[in-house]
Amino acid sequence: MECLLQKTKITMLSNCLILLMVGQAFSIPKTEEVTWYPTYHLAPHKGWINDPNGLIYHNGYYHAFFQHNPENIPEGTKHWGHARSHDMLNWEYLPIALSPSLEDDIDGIFSGSAVNLNGKLTLIYTGVSDNLNKQRQMVAISSDGVNFEKKGVVITKEGDESYFRDPKAWFQNGSWWVVIGSQTTDKLGEVLLYSSKDFFNWTYQGVLAGGNGSLGYMWECPDFFTINGKQILVISPQGLEQDGFNYQNLYQTGYFVGNWQPEQNYTIEKGFREIDHGHDFYASQSFLAPDGRRIQISWLDMWESVFAENVTGWSGMFTIPREISLNEFGDLVSKPIREIIGKRTPNTDIFDTIISSNQMLTLKNNVFSSEILIEFNLLNSSCKAIQLSLKEEPTRDEGVVLYVDIELSRLFMERYYPKYGIDKTNRSVAIDLSLSKLSLDIFVDSSSIEVFVNDGIAVMSSRIYPNNNQRKFSVAPVDGFVNVSLTSYDINVNNQ
Structure with a gap:
């Protein structure tokens, strides 16, 4: 090609x-x-x-x-x-x-x-x-x-x-x-x-x-x-x-x-x-x-x-x-591939919590070479949407946002890096919210993000260009509360 x-x-x-x-x-x-x-x-x-x-x-x-x-x-x-x-x-x-x-x-x-x-x-x-x-x-x-x-x-x-x-x-x-x-x-x-x-x-x-x-x-x-x-x-x-x-x-x-x-x-x-x-x-x-x-x-x-x-x-x-x-x-x-499991660090961030309506919680401060497994308990949540962001601060515009729209049953990915000529655009995929849980296996590796939805029934992959201060990973429910659990790892690989 x-x-x-x-x-x-x-x-x-x-x-x-x-x-x-x-x-x-x-x-x-x-x-x-x-x-x-x-x-x-x-x-x-x-x-x-x-x-x-x-x-x-x-x-x-x-x-x-x-x-x-x-x-x-x-x-x-x-x-x-x-x-x-x-x-x-x-x-x-x-x-x-x-x-x-x-x-x-x-x-x-x-x-x-x-x-x-x-x-x-x-x-x-x-x-x-x-x-x-x-x-x-x-x-x-x-x-x-x-x-x-x-x-x-x-x-x-x-x-x-x-x-x-x-x-x-x-x-x-x-x-x-x-x-x-x-x-x-x-x-x-x-x-x-x-x-x-x-x-x-x-x-x-x-x-x-x-x-x-x-x-x-x-x-x-x-x-x-x-x-x-x-x-x-x-x-x-x-x-x-x-x-x-x-x-x-x-x-x-x-x-x-x-x-x-x-x-x-x-x-x-x-x-x-x-x-x-x-x-x-x-x-x-x-x-x-x-x-x-x-x-x-x-x-x-x-x-x-x-x-x-x-x-x-x-x-x-x-x-x-x-x-x-x-x-x-x-x-x-x-x-x-399952081989990536052997590259995870033994030190993990693990928690399970309920985030109140319109509250914002930082899940991880420095996401460089990471895998983040996040699960939302939909039976114990009331929100209309869930927003995940990788930015300097979640309220700032530049960066990456994952947006779960409960009413549309779609996962959106939006990215915006204006200083590098990357306009604000989004991509999306339909997701099945009739299940009791929504799971996202998210891989962030310096200048990329790959999101595997519900054990791989859908995937979204995009290039990203954060500076080293734009790597704070946060979550916030919209108009309601959300029950979220998270496990995260750093991935260590040595390419020659």
Whole structure:
């Protein structure tokens, strides 16, 4: 996936330049101290990242590759950066895995995936050339998991090759399969399917799934996998129009639920739904952990965002790796990986109390690298709304607010950092308040917030840019009292 290809090349070049200019237009006031580099999220020490690529567990390591520009330029030529980990939280950064070098990838190394091919870590990726007009699928192989030898082009597309990218490969029923994001001649998004016996000679199997005018003009970063006997197709469509509370970001990432077997059509049972409802979530990719868990990681950013951190030499980060499952209603459930429990400090803040009407209570004074588990007893509460804030003082405007609207049965997230060009905007998700309790598992890591609602039935993820004095976490009921319990931890991780 690539910024310059999201609409027309000219339009997006203009947009990306605006992003860069906005990011460089401000400077951090000398009176402010900021700590924006994350503790337990994967982010570059230097340079730019966007989509996660090549996620795989191989020979004792979790590998994460990523779209990377070493010079920290969003629209710059993309490489594949590389990191590995034993637990998906402590990451060791390795040399750049793939750089433009061949005729077919000279303009960039776009997104792709990784497989174990005869014991070797093997990458399939989109090589870009001809001023971004040619996008072809290419392969590179490593014997040591660090250094890669390119094998050249393995899949091309007849006709227009400018919207043909992001291969996701897997092995099933004695064959290799790959899905690739594409666009029809009518400029509608679609996902194409190919198969191979050897990973180098591929046969076109047709369109796995295609959209209509309501599902955008391009489907990027497809992912296709099985959970509970159902086949899940994840896509990142471009061009969806906002629909009420839905599709409020520039681009979305969501999923279909259906049935598919080799040589059969994909039958969709549940239509497109967003995975995450925050400001920043895109280009998901998943893989299997050794114990069979399906792990999903996404880019915790969005293309229209102001990347305020770029003045400190880096831009972009990934979400917490998430264990995903399908519940009995066919809904995708996302939970933070269980490995994070081992990174909690033993010192915890714990309390259970009733907060009176319009009273404000500070739950935690310094939220930098934290997990906050908060539960509201709805049977023992009378308020019309609940407000949680991460600010210098709860009554001040700048910062982040989580707002539980009891009457609308929605959770809103609002952020506002005017000095960094981030206007006041909110995102929201429907929540089930017929239950006796509402639980929020909130992760704040320097410049991000991720909120898991009711054990992961909904998630909201956004980038935030507080200074070091804007990290007071408070709660207040609106027009009534609320029964709240809280447990909080600091998360300690050492990335190399």
